[in-house]
Amino acid sequence: MGAARFWLIGVAALALCAAVGIYWYPLAQSRMAPINPIPIQTPIPTPIATPIPTLAPTTVKVPLAEDFNRAVASRLVLPQGEVVAYAMRLHNALDAAQLPLVVSQFVLLVDRSPNVQAALLYWGSAGDGWSLVGAAPVSTGLPGRYEHFVTPLGIFDHSMANPDFRSAGTKNKLGFRGYGQKGLRVYDFGWVESPRGWGDGAMGVLRFQMHSTDPGVATQLLGTAQSEGCVRIPAALNDFMDRHAVLDQDYERASAEGKHLWVLRTNRQATATPGRYMVVVDSAQSQRPAWSPLPAKH
DSSP: OHHHHHHHHHHHHHHHHHHHHHHHHHHHHHTSOOSSOOOOOOOOOOOOOOOOOOBOOTTSOOTTHHHHHHHOTTOBOOOHHHHHHHHHHHHHHHHHTTOOOOSOEEEEEEEOOTTTOEEEEEEEETTTEEEEEEEEEOBOBOTTSTTOBOOOOEEEEOOTTSOOEEOOOOOOTTSOOTTOSTTOEEEEEEEEEEEBSSTTOOEEEEEEEEEOOOTTTTGGGTTSOOBSSSEEOOHHHHHHHHHHTTTOHHHHHHHHTTOOOTTSOTTOOOOSSOOOEEEEEOOOOSSOOTTSOOOTTO
């Protein structure tokens, strides 16, 4: 009888312990930090849309604009709507290349469209907008002939990696002075991939340059596609950019560091805000705009 009573007391004690355990276990668990806490998700603030400043305020004095008008007789005069449209093309090209130019500088924009064939010199920055310094006719690649490339699209860095040189003024076997008059600058952008304008039109490699052209034959054709893929420019525009070092940012840096660069003119009047980029776009104009007329001898 004593043993039975002892057994009953033991069973009751175990039941009491179990009950206490069932109560305290979740309480204890509730006081423990979770092993892998889930962070509270906070809403991401919606960005405030701001307008893209494609044009600088009209009160901004554009460097070298007056000199451009005096020096470049073959300049083109664009209506304000076109100035805005090309500023937007420039902005979009720089933005797509993730190349925000935060410091005001010069950039040369070339429209290779067969119905345009123009170079537009802009000054400004991504934040402050762009002002047109001036524009002039050019000649880009004319497909359909052997060794004639399509002028490549994109942003091309004018740097010391591909040193410039100056025209010797010599003629080829056809009597053509491809680099123009002696002493004019040949801007070199290095070897770039570009579609061939002959055969199967596959990609090839072009030594991409910007330079003047034969004064007796090809200068009169500026404004139409004529080149083998390079960008031909008027001699006056060549002299203007060379004299003011508008694309010589890297060259001026090297000169300031003490490097002797024979290609730089000793009498140059270098701008305080040089750039280093030529941007080639294609506006795909279906008709020739009145501001970019065909040359008289076309």
